[in-house]
Amino acid sequence: MRGWLTARFPKFSQDRLLLVVDLIGTFVFAVEGSLAGISAGLDVFGLLVLSFVTALGGGTIRDLLIGAIPPNSIRDWRYGATAFAGGGAVFFFHPLFERVPVHLMITLDAAGLALFAVAGVGKALEYGITPLLAIMMGAVTGAGGGTVRDVLLAQVPGVLHSDIYAAAALAGATVVVIGLKVKMPRAFATSLGASVCFVLRMVAAWEHWNLPKVIVR
Amino acid sequence: MRGWLTARFPKFSQDRLLLVVDLIGTFVFAVEGSLAGISAGLDVFGLLVLSFVTALGGGTIRDLLIGAIPPNSIRDWRYGATAFAGGGAVFFFHPLFERVPVHLMITLDAAGLALFAVAGVGKALEYGITPLLAIMMGAVTGAGGGTVRDVLLAQVPGVLHSDIYAAAALAGATVVVIGLKVKMPRAFATSLGASVCFVLRMVAAWEHWNLPKVIVR
Amino acid sequence: MRGWLTARFPKFSQDRLLLVVDLIGTFVFAVEGSLAGISAGLDVFGLLVLSFVTALGGGTIRDLLIGAIPPNSIRDWRYGATAFAGGGAVFFFHPLFERVPVHLMITLDAAGLALFAVAGVGKALEYGITPLLAIMMGAVTGAGGGTVRDVLLAQVPGVLHSDIYAAAALAGATVVVIGLKVKMPRAFATSLGASVCFVLRMVAAWEHWNLPKVIVR
Numbered sequence: 001m002r003g004w005l006t007a008r009f010p011k012f013s014q015d016r017l018l019l020v021v022d023l024i025g026t027f028v029f030a031v032e033g034s035l036a037g038i039s040a041g042l043d044v045f046g047l048l049v050l051s052f053v054t055a056l057g058g059g060t061i062r063d064l065l066i067g068a069i070p071p072n073s074i075r076d077w078r079y080g081a082t083a084f085a086g087g088g089a090v091f092f093f094h095p096l097f098e099r100v101p102v103h104l105m106i107t108l109d110a111a112g113l114a115l116f117a118v119a120g121v122g123k124a125l126e127y128g129i130t131p132l133l134a135i136m137m138g139a140v141t142g143a144g145g146g147t148v149r150d151v152l153l154a155q156v157p158g159v160l161h162s163d164i165y166a167a168a169a170l171a172g173a174t175v176v177v178i179g180l181k182v183k184m185p186r187a188f189a190t191s192l193g194a195s196v197c198f199v200l201r202m203v204a205a206w207e208h209w210n211l212p213k214v215i216v217r
Numbered sequence: 218m219r220g221w222l223t224a225r226f227p228k229f230s231q232d233r234l235l236l237v238v239d240l241i242g243t244f245v246f247a248v249e250g251s252l253a254g255i256s257a258g259l260d261v262f263g264l265l266v267l268s269f270v271t272a273l274g275g276g277t278i279r280d281l282l283i284g285a286i287p288p289n290s291i292r293d294w295r296y297g298a299t300a301f302a303g304g305g306a307v308f309f310f311h312p313l314f315e316r317v318p319v320h321l322m323i324t325l326d327a328a329g330l331a332l333f334a335v336a337g338v339g340k341a342l343e344y345g346i347t348p349l350l351a352i353m354m355g356a357v358t359g360a361g362g363g364t365v366r367d368v369l370l371a372q373v374p375g376v377l378h379s380d381i382y383a384a385a386a387l388a389g390a391t392v393v394v395i396g397l398k399v400k401m402p403r404a405f406a407t408s409l410g411a412s413v414c415f416v417l418r419m420v421a422a423w424e425h426w427n428l429p430k431v432i433v434r
Numbered sequence: 435m436r437g438w439l440t441a442r443f444p445k446f447s448q449d450r451l452l453l454v455v456d457l458i459g460t461f462v463f464a465v466e467g468s469l470a471g472i473s474a475g476l477d478v479f480g481l482l483v484l485s486f487v488t489a490l491g492g493g494t495i496r497d498l499l500i501g502a503i504p505p506n507s508i509r510d511w512r513y514g515a516t517a518f519a520g521g522g523a524v525f526f527f528h529p530l531f532e533r534v535p536v537h538l539m540i541t542l543d544a545a546g547l548a549l550f551a552v553a554g555v556g557k558a559l560e561y562g563i564t565p566l567l568a569i570m571m572g573a574v575t576g577a578g579g580g581t582v583r584d585v586l587l588a589q590v591p592g593v594l595h596s597d598i599y600a601a602a603a604l605a606g607a608t609v610v611v612i613g614l615k616v617k618m619p620r621a622f623a624t625s626l627g628a629s630v631c632f633v634l635r636m637v638a639a640w641e642h643w644n645l646p647k648v649i650v651r
Contacts, residue, residue, distance in 0.1 A: 043645035046594030160263030377480030
């Protein structure tokens with residue numbers, strides 16, 4: 001049964017559509033990594049490294065941990081090329097990217113996070129990882145790249161102290177696991193999980209929600 | 218031949234006893250990681266990450282390096298669950314943990330270090346790693362988690378400049394290797410190595426010993 | 435067909451010569467790592483860690499990513515022993531190493547970078563990695579160790595913002611890939627790539643070249 005979109009673009013199989021969506025997420029994360037690199041005064045090589053690491057670091061760590069070696073980012077050149085394209089685009093057309101409204105950037109980032117989180121938990125489950133750690137792998141896929149980026153910039157990773165970001169990825173990945181447990185079709189469970197992650201992240205960004213902290217007197 | 222403890226608790230095989238001891242070590246390290254996270258102002262997600270990383274980061278790096286993939290921390294959900302339990306306990310009952318006397322904490326930590334060091338060198342030897350690097354894997358297992366924790370907190374890892382900590386793990390792991398070389402029974406060599414590591418760490422903490430540094434004029 | 439050198443030293447096969455060159459590169463990088471550790475106030479254990487990480491970290495990351503597990507640094511004890519020898523030599527004979535002229539150090543470092551870059555791209559190609567990412571693996575092998583060293587010292591890795599260093603490794607690795615593509619003999623393509631990397635790095639250091647940055651007003 002073909003969906004409306006695949007029927008209209010018959011050359012796009014389901015898999016190819018997923019790949020395109022995945023590469024768009026990679027591009028968005030790469031742009032964010034590169035912009036962070038500019039703020040930190042990195043040169044063009046540094047921008048490309050931060051693009052790659054921010055976009056593909058989370059998935060790479062997940063793949064190393066679940067035993068999918070070489071990781072997808074090293075196996076398939078299109079991911080690296082897309083990340084470098086994002087970093088290069090920022091280097092050459094920096095003023096353009098600076099003019100992107102912050103709301104659009106947050107929305108695209110939330111979409112990328114949701115996509116990476118559900119893809120991450122799905123792949124971990126395929127590799128036989130238990131649900132608890134598969135959910136963690138969803139968060140690693142979504143938030144791991146930004147964590148490595150912050151470490152390279154010698155900063156405490158933002159995800160550890162501010163915003164609801166990785167927690168949204170955890171929530172989305174949990175929904176996927178529960179959905180599959182109660183025998184939802186995979187596409188449905190995945191879409192539901194991605195939506196939960198996306199909406200939670202957007203509301204949290206909008207409302208400036210933070211996770212609780214221990215108050216030390 | 219059953220020991221006194223296993224005879225009294227017949228359902229506890231040797232292996233199960235080792236697992237319980239291992240999980241206690243994991244819990245102790247997780248509590249320490251989480252407390253460090255509170256000092257650094259992390260939120261509850263950050264505490265859980267630091268619990269996992271501090272408790273299981275060393276063993277995970279060892280497993281990646283010796284080729285035991287997926288690492289034990291990802292393969293067996295009980296380790297992750299224990300680490301998260303430690304982190305969660307600190308989050309909910311923080312004042313309780315603050316009241317634990319520092320001497321007890323150092324003692325428990327030294328016991329965990331000794332346990333992780335001899336377990337690490339043993340697993341590396343099982344995977345066919347040469348003695349020199351197997352000893353190094355003992356130190357990585359014992360001190361690697363704290364190193365990653367400090368990196369995430371954007372600090373130079375304490376183990377690189379202060380105290381006798383990883384060096385105690387190296388000493389214990391070396392004793393294990395020599396013991397096995399001179400045909401001691403494995404349980405004996407392991408116990409001896411763990412004791413050397415524990416005692417060395419305790420005396421060093423008590424006497425405020427440090428390793429030598431190069432004095433730059 | 436035996437070359438002049440191997441004819442004179444008949445016990446030195448081609449492979450053995452390569453190993454010796456590789457170990458010399460490892461020693462040079464280890465010395466640099468250890469000297470950086472002294473500046474940062476590390477103790478003798480910290481120096482040994484920085485020696486190992488600076489000399490062998492890049493190759494280890496490459497091996498993990500391309501699926502050569504356990505990595506060479508863990509499989510073959512001679513690399514670790516050489517790295518520790520470099521670190522130990524700096525600890526015991528620190529004033530000697532301080533007296534090494536900076537030009538000699540830069541030259542030896544550039545030679546090590548060239549060697550590691552072409553070895554890295556070669557090994558990645560052998561493991562079936564696509565050219566784009568194999569070139570990246572050349573840079574990871576050459577510059578990855580210094581990157582991890584800087585992260586452990588809680589600094590933004592120098593390679594991301596200053597000098598032409600990893601870019602020289604990328605250039606050399608690219609020459610290797612193109613050379614092999616146009617059917618050059620492997621030894622020739624490799625030598626040419628190493629020369630390009632070495633000369634580019636030396637000229638860049640001499641002329642204080644930097645890569646371009648985005649100027650933010």
